[in-house]
């Protein structure tokens with residue numbers, strides 16, 4: 376699908392050589408969300424999420440994370456409302472996680488780290504006709520971030536976890552169908568923070584309206600352990616590197632305001 380960022384990610388440096396900040400970038404992601412400094416905005420609407428599981432196509436290990444990719448050639452799986460003026464189309468979701476449960480998320484809340492973070496990636500299909508166009512525009516993308524915490528097993532996630540061994544190595548792809556990503560959203564969808572930011576991997580373009588859900592979802596320790604069984608490296612490489620700590624370091628707020636949909 377259009378939204379799989381084959382080129383961009385393949386240029387990624389190993390995690391420990393963090394991609395350099397974008398020269399002059401003043402709206403980079405991720406950030407720490409300071410709860411007391413966020414501004415309640417009563418004009419923020421509830422999120423309207425309409426996902427069609429039939430648009431789910433495949434899982435791809437791109438050497439940085441694993442992407443669950445959706446057919447984004449029609450408006451079947453969409454997001455609007457919240458802070459958004461336009462309708463956005465779901466193109467993929469992926470996760471960021473750590474080598475242990477102490478860290479792994481990209482955003483933090485009052486510097487609290489979560490063991491993982493889900494990103495549901497959407498592009499503005501009212502204004503653009505292709506993901507590639509939208510990714511270059513400041514109102515082009517909307518990413519919903521959901522924190523994962525260790526607790527009870529997440530039944531909906533298990534279907535995805537069971538498919539991960541098939542994409543253990545970089546560049547492997549497996550067919551994956553009829554998965555409804557709405558099952559990965561927390562019950563309370565009305566409580567979120569939102570701010571203007573960027574992609575968290577190269578090309579780091581400042582095109583993202585971030586929507587970070589306040590309530591985390593619970594997944595089991597064993598489910599997270601399967602994420603860590605994935606590899607950054609392809610089957611041909613001699614040295615296998617486990618796919619962990621695939622998150623970017625936090626970026627300066629540079630005067631931005633984080634709005635909240637709740638008091």
Ligand SMILES: COc1ccc(C[C@H]2SC(=O)NC2=O)c(OC)c1
Nearest residue numbers: 380383494496510518574575576577
């Ligand atoms: C060229 O287009 C790209 C490049 C990279 C990503 C992935 C980044 S962006 C995010 O939120 N998390 C990530 O890992 C992307 O995703 C929309 C789109």
Ligand SMILES: [Zn+2]
Nearest residue numbers: 469471494575
């Ligand atoms: Zn991400």
